[in-house]
Amino acid sequence: MAVSSSPTDFIVASCKTTRYPPLCVQSLSGYADEIQQSDHQLAQTALKVSLAKANSTSAYVAKMAKVRGIKPREYQAVRDCINTMADSVDRLNQSMNELGHMGQAVGQDFMWHMSNVQTWTSAALTDENTCLDCFAGRQMDGNMKNSIRRGIVDVAQVTSNALALVNRFAERHQSAGPAKNP
Template sequence: MALALATPVAAVAANHGDTAAAKDNVAVVPRIAASAAAAASSVNVTAICMATPYPSACETALSSAAARGAANDPFAASVQFAMTRAESARALARNLSASSSRPRVAPSGMDDCAELLDISLDQLHDALAARAADAAGVTTWLSAALTNQGTCGDSLAAVPDPAARSAVRARVAALEQFIGTALALHAKLNNGGSGSSPPAPPDRAAFPSWVTKHDRHLLSSPASTITPDAVVALDGSGTHTSISDAIAAVTAPPPPAHHPTASGGGGGGSRKVIYVKAGRYEESVSITSKQKDVMLLGDGKGKTVISGHRSVAGGYTTYASATVGAY
């Protein structure tokens, strides 16, 4: 599964309107005086940032509007600022991808970056939401968002337009430093284990703390006892003959309440189980970050087989070549 700074700002690619600067693929952002934010929040920005790997990026984040909105909470300010930069980078990647006139049969490296930045935004949001109760979870979400920037950089190598490639690379490199700053602040605040989740009770010991009771039941129950939401079978005996079609069906938005087919029952956002009967499915399966709470259940190793045929030689990036990708 694919889960997956102290000089003035200069223009990278004037034709794209980019305002981030890059030198040897390392982002350069301005050092902003911390006095205003420090006065507003009584936080010594300089002292805090000296302990992070990117002091200038840290000062930029903690002197921003996000910092004024999260007084005395440097970590929250750093994550919120990273989110604004991720949104900016995503918008640029999407615009450049849409404006490309090159014919293509597969997602481009720019498409990869737009998707990865979208995923990173979700992960940053999750990190912010979990900060009070799950220190280990925050580390996981931030680390994943940080890794996404490296994957984006790898995909950008396949983008033929050097100006577009440099413009997005600069924003991603800067975002990498801002996420790294948030991760460092989180580690500093939780040094020694304070803020960590309490030990898991015995019945949860085999699962991470974030696995819900319902999901633990699904993962530990025999397949024969689980009632699926969709059944995929090549011989037509199920609800679908394609895994991708089944995923699209179970993750489709429910009809409006006034719609004749609307029902008061249903899972209400609970895990959707797709049972894939034995067979060889010649398709590439992708579960996007918006298609949440999906579980694929097969008949076992060597029985239910998914075989995709995407490769770099076939025009796909490494990221997009996954046979089964869950983002």
């Protein structure tokens, strides 16, 4: 792949490998100066964006547990979602920390760290989808369900994109070597 002419072009080209390219470009283009043309920085920034969205959505879901007049079934679904979103936030934090501390890891060391990042990011996505499952079924119709689902879907899509960019970084690092991909 030829070197892109600008950091924004790099982001656009990289986002084509994700499930939600327009969302990817929209959520990362504001960080173009920080990302430049670094696969490592792109993956790190995508995780940072995912973590920020997971944190804000988690806080929103927690507020929903305190809504007056909430039905017992809704309350339980919200409580379950709060727990799974807390797990998602923890796993995204782990992923960011691991990716941030990889430095110039190479070979098996690189792959071990990368495997941790991929596993935790994938687990965060699973947690987000589990939260969505809490609101499945007809008993959970209404504004609360729709509002929470919108937020969780947004987080899950951003996390899916982050995982794709983490995987892209791993693949490109392996094929190009660490000297070309700091």
